[in-house]
Amino acid sequence: MRQGPLTGLKIVEFAGIGPGPFCGMLLSDLGADVVRIDRKGQGRGAPSDITSRGRRSVALDLKKPEAVEACLKLMDAADAIIEGFRPGVMERLGLGPEVALKRNPKLVFGRMTGWGQTGPYAQAAGHDMNYIAITGALHAIGTDDKPVPPLNLVGDFGGGALYLAFGLLAGVIQARETGNGQVIDCAMSDGAASLMAMFYGFKAAGMWKEQRRSNMLDGGAHFYDTYQCRDGKWVSIGSIEPQFYALLLEKTGIDDPEFQKQHDRSAWPGLREKLADVIAQKTRDEWTEIMGGTDVCFAPVLDLDEAPKHPHNAARETFVNLDGVVQPAPAPRFSATPGKIQGPPPAIGAHDREALSDWGFSDGEISALQSAGALA
Secondary structure, eight states, rough: OOOTTTTTTTEEEOOOOHHHHHHHHHHHHHOOOEEEEEEEESOOTTTGGGGGTTOOOEEEEEEEEHHHHHHHHHHHHHEEEEEEEOHHHHHHTTTTTHHHHHOOOTOOEEEEESSOOSSSTTTOOOOHHHHHHTTTTHSBBOOSSOOOOOOTIIIIIIIIIIIHHHHHHHHHHHHHSSSSOOEEEEEHHHHHHHHHHHHHHHHHTTTTOOTTTTTTTTTOOOEEEEEETTSSSEEEEEEEEEHHHEEEEEEEHHOGGGGTTTTTTGGHHHHHHHHHHHTTTOOOHHHHHHHHSTOOHHHHOOOOOGGSSSSSHHHHEEEEEEEEEEEESSSOOSSSSSSOSSSOOOOTTTTTTHHHHHHHHHHHHHHHHTTOBBBB
16 A cells, blocks of 8 residues: 555656656655556666665566557556656657657656756766756865765756656646646756755855855855864764854863954864864764754764664654665655655566556556567
8 A cells, every 4th residue: 555645646667777766766755656667677676776666667678569559558547757868769769758748638748867858968978977067066066176076966866856856746736737748858957056046146146256165165164064083083063153153162162262253264274273173182972972962053974874873863763674774764754644665676577467457457458568578
């Protein structure tokens, strides 16, 4: 039994990597019935394939016309689809939006790419770092010496998957009100640019310098940075507001009058060195005992083994263990219709008959697909 605020929503996901599967996971975690179209073959289904959790897999050979027609029939019954191929691939397969929307006018056709469906780079390969590089985001993140890729959180998952999920749900609401579906052109580069809105505002207001680590939120300010402790571990300090900054000085025992120059940018490098010397005198756990849970705006920097065990995460059950794999629980949380992990990551083709039957295929149609070699 599926559970969550999206129960009843039907999504077809064409298998891909990165933001597409993550978007499918988000929708599934909140109750959507997501059927993933996989290529015939072996693979996937390992418990560690976290972003594949909660869906059903149907393995089709899209070189077979019978498989293409099966995909179209699934799309006929769907509220939305997710595909992450380069522009033009779905059209060449006979599964493009013109065909699909003609058959199902309410369909929301979600297209996930790095560069978007149009533009000079549309057909070029790329990865997260490339997509955020042209938005200003990558330039702003890193050390004094060089930009540093911030994992693939900004492009793939922030600018990509989250914007696609947002766009799909907005499209479904519109389709249910008007009867008209549409195409969602979700480019990671567009989403990453959107995430930079506040920083472009800072720049317009004269509050942002292009040199990395010279601004309040990029590690330039001594009161918003990470510091190494005596044991080699790290803590994060974000004491921006004056009352929080005053508490930081109190908790660290700092009475140096130079620290009253909180917002004097010219003083930041020297104050950072002084604060670093103070933090280096105690271990991370000692500082956590002193400042953890206070209004200093403090948290220990935890690795992936430590994070699930932190008391706050443990109390909120932020992480769960599924089939021996520790992984993030569904988010966000709903008071009346909570989501859940709907099931483990599926093996390719694990739900061929079950999913097709649930989505309106007769036993004869499923058998015909098997006979044609279109279905695993």
